[in-house]
Amino acid sequence: MSLTLAITCGEPAGIGPEISLRAVEVLRAAYPDVRFVLIADRGMLTVRARRLGLSLRLSDYQPQQAASLESIEVLHQPLGTSCQPGQLNPANARYVLQSLDAAIQGAQAGRFSAIVTAPIQKSVINEAGIKFSGHTEYLAQQCKVKRVVMMLASEQLKVALATTHLALKEVPNALTYDSILDTLRILHNSLRQQFALRKPRIIVTGLNPHAGEDGYLGREEIDVIRPAVKAAQAEDIQVLGPLPADTVFTPKYTETCDAVLAMYHDQGLPVLKYASFGQAVNITLGLPIIRTSVDHGTALDIAGSGKADHSSMLAAAELALKLAQNKFAQQAE
Numbered sequence: 304m305s306l307t308l309a310i311t312c313g314e315p316a317g318i319g320p321e322i323s324l325r326a327v328e329v330l331r332a333a334y335p336d337v338r339f340v341l342i343a344d345r346g347m348l349t350v351r352a353r354r355l356g357l358s359l360r361l362s363d364y365q366p367q368q369a370a371s372l373e374s375i376e377v378l379h380q381p382l383g384t385s386c387q388p389g390q391l392n393p394a395n396a397r398y399v400l401q402s403l404d405a406a407i408q409g410a411q412a413g414r415f416s417a418i419v420t421a422p423i424q425k426s427v428i429n430e431a432g433i434k435f436s437g438h439t440e441y442l443a444q445q446c447k448v449k450r451v452v453m454m455l456a457s458e459q460l461k462v463a464l465a466t467t468h469l470a471l472k473e474v475p476n477a478l479t480y481d482s483i484l485d486t487l488r489i490l491h492n493s494l495r496q497q498f499a500l501r502k503p504r505i506i507v508t509g510l511n512p513h514a515g516e517d518g519y520l521g522r523e524e525i526d527v528i529r530p531a532v533k534a535a536q537a538e539d540i541q542v543l544g545p546l547p548a549d550t551v552f553t554p555k556y557t558e559t560c561d562a563v564l565a566m567y568h569d570q571g572l573p574v575l576k577y578a579s580f581g582q583a584v585n586i587t588l589g590l591p592i593i594r595t596s597v598d599h600g601t602a603l604d605i606a607g608s609g610k611a612d613h614s615s616m617l618a619a620a621e622l623a624l625k626l627a628q629n630k631f632a633q634q635a636e
């Protein structure tokens with residue numbers, strides 16, 4: 304089995320290019336049989352590597368030829384305009400999306416076994432006049448999938464989200480019986496197929512304080528979440544809840560479940576990032592392709608300084624490889 308992993312280097316003003324370069328150096332040594340392809344502007348990567356004191360050779364990725372042993376392969380995407388670390392420019396928004404498109408198309412065509420994405424700056428893409436919420440939503444749209452699930456995973460915890468990049472005031476309306484049931488199905492199937500958990504155990508949080516306090520602090524638990532959980536149980540999905548979110552993340556619960564499904568971004572992710580920031584991986588579940596990412600953002604405040612930690616990028620690449628190997632093994636069965 305020969306695997307090719309594509310890494311999009313993300314927002315060029317952020318830490319994406321440098322963590323991608325550093326990670327790929329480590330990965331090439333650790334996985335000599337895997338082909339790693341960076342997707343970015345080759346000139347920008349060369350300058351960034353020099354700035355960090357990395358003596359790396361970059362070459363053009365040629366899919367029809369064997370992987371280069373001496374240099375890091377780059378699928379060149381030209382920047383819209385030159386770029387300094389820490390300085391966002393909407394003129395590079397299309398470049399960021401074109402890099403992503405190249406990765407998605409390569410994965411759909413089977414050239415890439417999986418894709419790993421470095422962080423992007425959602426605001427600057429919107430500033431360029433392109434409505435954009437995040438990789439997760441963009442990948443669903445480009446792959447023509449109605450629903451996907453964002454899950455962040457570390458050694459300690461797996462946290463999936465029922466809603467993703469949404470203003471808080473829009474969350475209650477987005478939580479419907481169908482959306483929660485569909486999310487539970489995707490989560491259950493992915494934990495089984497991608498993570499090889501035979502009978503995954505899921506805990507669902509409530510939306511309101513104390514899971515609504517029997518309806519006195521909100522009715523979403525009674526009207527929407529519990530009926531969806533019951534329907535999932537009837538489909539033989541091992542799921543419990545809705546439980547109060549403030550105590551779900553204690554060992555009594557986390558040690559007895561495989562994943563927690565939180566109702567919104569800042570209900571679940573702060574807990575996971577408190578426990579394992581820099582070590583966790585963001586995975587998009589429910590896509591026809593494998594996509595993982597880092598657990599952090601563009602960190603503009605330290606871009607180009609050499610201070611960025613590439614551990615999450617390494618973890619994301621390693622998980623992508625593992626998921627690709629699992630997929631390959633399942634297809635061979």
Ligand SMILES: NC(=O)c1ccc[n+]([C@@H]2O[C@H](COP(=O)([O-])OP(=O)(O)OC[C@H]3O[C@@H](n4cnc5c(N)ncnc54)[C@H](O)[C@@H]3O)[C@@H](O)[C@H]2O)c1
Pocket residue numbers: 318322420421422423424425426438585596597598599600601602603604605610611612613
């Ligand atoms: N996968 C992604 O594309 C992704 C993930 C999260 C956030 N973002 C985006 O990134 C942008 C900035 O987000 P933010 O400021 O909320 O979060 P951030 O993760 O960029 O930064 C938060 C803090 O963590 C530090 N930090 C982050 N990554 C680090 C690393 N690898 N090594 C050392 N320190 C690190 C930063 O310096 C900063 O102090 C936003 O546009 C956000 O949407 C993208």
Ligand SMILES: N[C@H](C(=O)O)[C@H](O)COP(=O)(O)O
Pocket residue numbers: 436437438439440568572585596597598599
């Ligand atoms: N919600 C993610 C996080 O906080 O880490 C992040 O914004 C990245 O999301 P996408 O992978 O959808 O860009």
